[in-house]
Amino acid sequence: MSASLLGNLSPKPYAGRSAGYLELLGGLMEQFAQTQDIEQTLKLALQRIADTMQAEAASLFLLEGAPGDSRRRLVCKVCVGPSDITGLALPENSGIAGRALAANAAQIVADVRLDRDFVPPSGLDGFVVRSILCAPLSVRSERLGVVELINRKPCGSGAEQLFTPEDTDLLAALAAAAALAISNARLTQSMVEQERLRRELELAAAVQRNLLPPPQAADAAVHGLSRPARGVSGDFYDILPLPDGRIVFALADVSGKGMNAALVMVKTHTLFRSWAKRLADPGRLLARIEAELCETMSFGMFVTMVVGIYDPHRHEVRFSNAGHEPPLWRDTLGIYHDFPAGDPPLGIQCKLENNRYRENVLPLAGGTFYLYTDGATEGRLADGTMPGSEGMRGLIEAHVDEPAAQRLEHIAAHFGGELRDDLTLLLIDDAAADCGVQRRRRQRRSAAVLVSQTIPASTDQLKIVRRLVEAAARQSGASIDWAADLALAVDEACQNIIRHGYRGCEGRIELRVRRRDNQLQVELVDFAPSVKQDDCKGRRLDELRPGGLGTHFMHALTDRVRFLLPPKGAGNRLLLSKNLQEESVP
Amino acid sequence: MSFRVTEGDQALTVHLSGEIDLDRSPEARKALLSSLADGRPVVVDMGEVSYIDSSGVASLVEAYQRAKESKIDFSLHRVGERVLKVLSLARLDSIFTIVPG
Numbered sequence: 001m002s003a004s005l006l007g008n009l010s011p012k013p014y015a016g017r018s019a020g021y022l023e024l025l026g027g028l029m030e031q032f033a034q035t036q037d038i039e040q041t042l043k044l045a046l047q048r049i050a051d052t053m054q055a056e057a058a059s060l061f062l063l064e065g066a067p068g069d070s071r072r073r074l075v076c077k078v079c080v081g082p083s084d085i086t087g088l089a090l091p092e093n094s095g096i097a098g099r100a101l102a103a104n105a106a107q108i109v110a111d112v113r114l115d116r117d118f119v120p121p122s123g124l125d126g127f128v129v130r131s132i133l134c135a136p137l138s139v140r141s142e143r144l145g146v147v148e149l150i151n152r153k154p155c156g157s158g159a160e161q162l163f164t165p166e167d168t169d170l171l172a173a174l175a176a177a178a179a180l181a182i183s184n185a186r187l188t189q190s191m192v193e194q195e196r197l198r199r200e201l202e203l204a205a206a207v208q209r210n211l212l213p214p215p216q217a218a219d220a221a222v223h224g225l226s227r228p229a230r231g232v233s234g235d236f237y238d239i240l241p242l243p244d245g246r247i248v249f250a251l252a253d254v255s256g257k258g259m260n261a262a263l264v265m266v267k268t269h270t271l272f273r274s275w276a277k278r279l280a281d282p283g284r285l286l287a288r289i290e291a292e293l294c295e296t297m298s299f300g301m302f303v304t305m306v307v308g309i310y311d312p313h314r315h316e317v318r319f320s321n322a323g324h325e326p327p328l329w330r331d332t333l334g335i336y337h338d339f340p341a342g343d344p345p346l347g348i349q350c351k352l353e354n355n356r357y358r359e360n361v362l363p364l365a366g367g368t369f370y371l372y373t374d375g376a377t378e379g380r381l382a383d384g385t386m387p388g389s390e391g392m393r394g395l396i397e398a399h400v401d402e403p404a405a406q407r408l409e410h411i412a413a414h415f416g417g418e419l420r421d422d423l424t425l426l427l428i429d430d431a432a433a434d435c436g437v438q439r440r441r442r443q444r445r446s447a448a449v450l451v452s453q454t455i456p457a458s459t460d461q462l463k464i465v466r467r468l469v470e471a472a473a474r475q476s477g478a479s480i481d482w483a484a485d486l487a488l489a490v491d492e493a494c495q496n497i498i499r500h501g502y503r504g505c506e507g508r509i510e511l512r513v514r515r516r517d518n519q520l521q522v523e524l525v526d527f528a529p530s531v532k533q534d535d536c537k538g539r540r541l542d543e544l545r546p547g548g549l550g551t552h553f554m555h556a557l558t559d560r561v562r563f564l565l566p567p568k569g570a571g572n573r574l575l576l577s578k579n580l581q582e583e584s585v586p
Numbered sequence: 587m588s589f590r591v592t593e594g595d596q597a598l599t600v601h602l603s604g605e606i607d608l609d610r611s612p613e614a615r616k617a618l619l620s621s622l623a624d625g626r627p628v629v630v631d632m633g634e635v636s637y638i639d640s641s642g643v644a645s646l647v648e649a650y651q652r653a654k655e656s657k658i659d660f661s662l663h664r665v666g667e668r669v670l671k672v673l674s675l676a677r678l679d680s681i682f683t684i685v686p687g
Contacts (some may be wrong), residue, residue: 437661459609466607466637484637484668491639495608549640556675 007487024052025173030183046147048175050080053167055149057081061090061097062137062145062182074101075144079393081150088171093117096132098147104143105134106172110162113316131164135171137179144182147175178316201231201259208232208262211269213239218405221312224426225408225433227375227419234261235373235424236269237357240276245312248276251426252305253324253373255345260298268303268346269291282307283318283356288356290322290346302347306371310428314454315364317428320357322346328393330400331367332431334521336393345572361461363453364430365468369402370396375423379415381500387414404429434438434460451513451519452477454495457502457526462491471515476520478504478580486578489557492550501528501572518580528571589617597627597659606642614642618649622658633664638672650675650682661685 024345028045042060050058059079065072073089074097090096099117100107109132112118121129133149149171152161205228216223216239224237234254241247250272254261271289279285286307291301308319321327323345326338342358362369370392377388387395389573395414399407408425415423450472455461466487490511497509503523510525554561558578566573590601598621606614621628630646646662653660661683665673670686673679 029604205655462607463605466605481668488639488672489635491607495639496606497639549643553640553675555674 012308014531015575024048024338025170025551027313028174029177032177035185038185039078043080045174045178047080049147049171050149051151053133053170054161055081055161056151056153056154057083058147058149059085060137060145061149063092063101063143063426064089066416067177074098077145083125085121088121090119096134097148100136100146101132101143104136106133106168106175107170108163108165123436130160130161132314133171133391135168135175137175137182139176139179139183142183144179144315147171147178149407178247179559190297192285204231204259204262208266212236212265216405217224217537218403219432219529220404221308221430222249222407222426222428223405224249224251226422226424227415228410228422229239229257229375229419232259232262233421233422233424234258234265234267234377236265237371237424238269238272238276239426240273242280242309245430245471246280247312248280248308249371249428250307251324251371251373251424252274252303253306253375253422253424255300255302255420260301264293264298267296268305272307276307278480279444280309281356282309282318283359286322286343286346286357287352287355290349290352294349294485297347300344304341304345310364310369312430314428316361318359318361320359321359325372325377326389328370328389328396328585329362329364329367330370330393330396331365331467332357333467334397334400335467337467338389361456363455363464363468364428365451365453365471368396368400368430368432371426371430373422373424375419375421376411376415376425378421380413380420382416393551404432415496424525426526439451447465449512449514451511453511455509455511457494457498457507457528457533459498460547462494465509466491469513472515475519476515476580478520482578485557486520486576487520489554489578490524492553493522493524493576496548497524497526497527497528497572503528519577520577523577524572524576525566525570526572526573527569530566530571588613591617591621591626594629598624599627599663600628601631601634604660605637606635606645607637607639608641611639611645615645615648618645619652620652622649622652622656622660625656625658627659627661628653630662631664632658632662632666632669635666635669638669643672643676643678646682647678658682 001273009303020046028048031041031045044178046060059078061073061074061078062077064075068404073090074092076088077083079085083477090097093102096109096115096117100239109115112129112132130151134146136146137144140454148493149163152163155161170357177394212226214226222239226235226237228235235252236259238252239249241245252268254264254268268289271292275285275288279288286305304322304324306319306321309318314534319327321341322337322343323341329337331337339360343352365521372392377392378386381387395411401408404427407428411527412423412426455469457463469487470483470491501507507528512523513524514521558576560577562575564573564575587643589603592599592601594595600617602614604610645656663685665686666686671678673682
């Protein structure tokens with residue numbers, strides 16, 4: 001298009017007439033306004049200007065380098081005439097061109113020998129510069145370069161011809177049009193570049209989205225959600241069901257935002273996926289990822305991550321936390337428990353005890369387990385406030401009756417459309433593990449098993465035992481006090497197992513709570529050596545000494561304490577029964 | 587987590603808090619016995635205790651006996667209803683000097 005338009009301009013020899021100028025000016029401005037290929041257009045325009053203004057040579061220089069940089073140069077981009085000086089670079093303040101640029105005004109030099117600013121150019125193959133007409137290329141205050149005409153062609157008689165003030169005005173006008181065209185072309189170029197980057201970012205974000213697990217079935221126990229703040233994300237979550245019914249899950253947050261965090265995220269996620277299939281052991285899995293990450297981690301970057309495994313049959317999660325926000329467990333009484341990180345984030349190369357991250361075993365007992373990134377706790381809610389971990393409990397509580405998948409969507413919706421940081425949430429709804437609400441309701445009515453849970457025989461689990469027993473009692477309509485009494489009795493029985501049964505060694509306790517008519521029955525089975533019943537008699541209360549009180553509490557706080565024949569392979573089986581009060585029996 | 591001990595004009599106050607169970611009673615015992623080593627009367631602030639089991643009670647009993655031997659005043663303050671119930675179950679409510687909360 002550019003060639004044809006220029007071709008329509010008939011080359012009229014310069015006759016010193018205004019009409020000739022106007023025709024040239026009009027044609028070139030139109031051409032500049034429409035150009036797609038600025039370099040080609042400038043080349044043709046310069047040729048046209050040289051022809052019309054009868055110059056022996058013409059050149060166009062553009063400034064390259066940042067303002068104030070000593071390496072800033074005027075570089076010849078296009079030239080016409082006997083010598084090709086394309087690529088020639090001059091200091092920005094050198095020669096007549098430098099003067100035109102500095103003054104931001106056209107310069108006319110009739111005889112260069114008389115101008116002390118003139119610098120004789122080298123490499124012109126015998127071409128002699130006699131006179132110069134030079135105009136700056138500038139748009140508003142920005143200087144882009146200069147356009148220079150050299151030696152007016154002699155007229156037919158061979159007499160020397162000079163550029164006139166009229167020529168100066170014409171060149172200044174043409175230079176202004178060319179400058180605008182160059183500026184527009186550069187703007188377009190940067191927009192094209194931005195558009196290209198935007199598309200690249202979109203492609204990268206799509207790759208990341210595909211790494212996330214697909215939406216889970218509505219009645220699944222584990223659900224997740226991840227929303228990047230800008231295109232790509234430094235967060236991820238994953239849900240990997242194992243063939244035996246257990247579910248491995250992870251949630252992680254890479255320090256920082258943007259493309260570097262996104263790349264580390266992809267690496268961490270990939271490591272997780274490849275190792276999770278071989279190592280379904282959270283503490284070792286995290287240690288494995290840490291070792292791999294440390295080999296190539298960029299300085300100053302790290303990853304906080306929770307990895308765990310949920311067992312829907314045993315109603316428990318086993319998880320490790322590397323420097324991440326504490327997970328929250330909401331029990332069936334609506335009480336929240338948090339579990340602060342036991343070890344530092346990944347990528348810091350810490351010394352680990354036994355080369356593994358510490359693990360927590362938590363019986364969910366029908367409660368819900370929540371994981372989230374700091375995009376939630378440190379995000380901004382619609383009213384501009386930051387929820388913090390307290391606020392997160394409030395948000396969870398507000399949606400607690402909704403189906404799990406929708407619950408996450410609705411919690412995320414509180415953070416509005418414009419996120420400050422990537423937001424990722426994951427929940428494990430242990431109640432969903434029992435195939436739907438209806439079956440649970442039926443179960444509650446027929447009052448069979450309220451709790452069935454295996455618990456590690458260690459003192460830090462006693463709190464959880466009490467919560468489970470209290471929850472079962474409250475669910476059966478008991479008062480807070482009644483529930484606390486039963487919990488204390490069961491606690492004492494578990495203490496006996498830990499202290500006198502396993503004697504501080506590792507072991508497990510099976511806890512079952514059943515409702516039978518107006519009675520709650522708590523059954524404890526352990527695998528420690530059998531205890532002689534005589535050893536378990538309560539102490540005489542008039543004898544004042546520490547210890548020995550536990551068995552007395554068990555008897556005092558329940559209606560019946562019985563040792564039963566243990567199942568095959570087990571050590572002891574204890575049954576505590578306590579009658580519900582009259583008013584609480586439906 | 588260890589328990590706070592504050593120093594008053596006349597006595598040391600051991601502030602027990604939370605659930606004093608088998609997991610935390612060793613800490614409570616340590617705080618009580620080391621306060622008694624000072625020789626001044628010891629007040630145990632039970633106001634923030636939400637739960638106590640036999641091992642927690644045993645720690646209190648041991649401290650009480652140590653105080654008695656050393657002739658140091660030892661008393662429980664701000665004892666809540668739940669804790670009082672457990673102490674009475676152990677028939678200790680008449681043995682300890684108890685200032686209810």
